[in-house]
Amino acid sequence: MKLFAAEDKLSRVVTDNYHLLPVINRFGIRLGFGDATIGEICSERNIPVSFFLVIINAFHHPDYFPKSEFLKFSPKLIVDYLRHTHQYYLSWVVPKMERQLENLVESSEANAEDLKLIILFFRKYKSELLYHIKDEEDSVFPYVLRVTSAFEDGVPLTREDYGKSIETYEKEHSDVDEKMTDLKNLVIKFLKADYNDNLCNDFLITLFRFERDLIDHARIEDKILVPMIARIEKMLKNGQ
């Protein structure tokens, strides 16, 4: 496994894996970076390079788990990144998938009933996903930021926060993941209605991309953010 490093050119990262484009955008980096290296671009924009590398490497190598990078950067950065990711889903990917699905239904002259069921199922999936995201935005992330401030800036935790633990806070991702798999299988294995193949493929490609992106997103939450906060909680409770 060859990880991206600070000396690598950012243009190479994009040509190696163009799926990293939206990931890079989440740091406020846009195209047109010429031959600049990752290190140069990060320092120009005040992005801790170790953080940037963890994020792109975790996305590029699904098995990569950055133990040694722990606590080299603030959890605030992770929250910021995750919020940008949520924004990308809410304002771009989910509406796009829904539009593609609607186009698919319109492409079917007869027998659109089955396709309409798929739309209903998609909307159910979407509402669960939005609920999950809203819960993170409204309660998980604010808690993470309070714990981080207590640790970094000595802002004391309220008694209520003191009794909480991140591990019970972050809800499981399994329900949302499960519906995503169901949706995929329903379309790939069982959809028999007459529809336009190209529109269906467009929809599925967006779905596959989104699935991959969500897996990465959930890993950052479950494998990086949650353990980091758990460690900080422990240190706070031990009075360090």
Place this chain on the structure above:
Amino acid sequence: MASSIIILHQSEIVRKGLASMVSTLWKKEIIQIADLNQFPDRDFCRKCNLLVFAETSLADEVLDLAENSNIETVLITANNQSTSGELESLRCVNLYSDISLLKGIVDDFIKNEPESTAGENDLTQREKEILRLVAMGYSNKEIADSLFISIHTVITHRKNITGKLGIKSISGLTVYAIINRLIDPAQIDLEKFI
């Protein structure tokens, strides 16, 4: 029950040529063999639905194997070769046959396939029954009571259904059940279940 087409002929040109034509009509397995030694064993034949295109000189042996199993035999004859005896009743293709003749044969074979292979991934009748109840929103307990089986059995069935279909959520199963006409959407409140 699985279905396969077997092409049995000594000539590689005939085997490959016929296989490539058949493959435009048949998306499942096509087995090409040069002699009877490679023919699947009786056990396999009994479990499968087979359509065998056989070289005329080997047809007697194939008919032997076909006894007591679901094997339908079609002869591959040389041009103008006539058949006699038991073979007379069999359908034939020859080296000059065109695709429409093959299509007739393959279509008949597909039509006679047992219904369970028609894309439902072999759910048993019992599993379909349970899936129907799950999709209509009944709990495991209610299903167990109405079918006079234990909750444990219901759970096992549900695991198997999910394993076969790759669908886990109740709303996903409901969509599947409607698409496959196991339940009538008019029977349920769609907004509530999906």
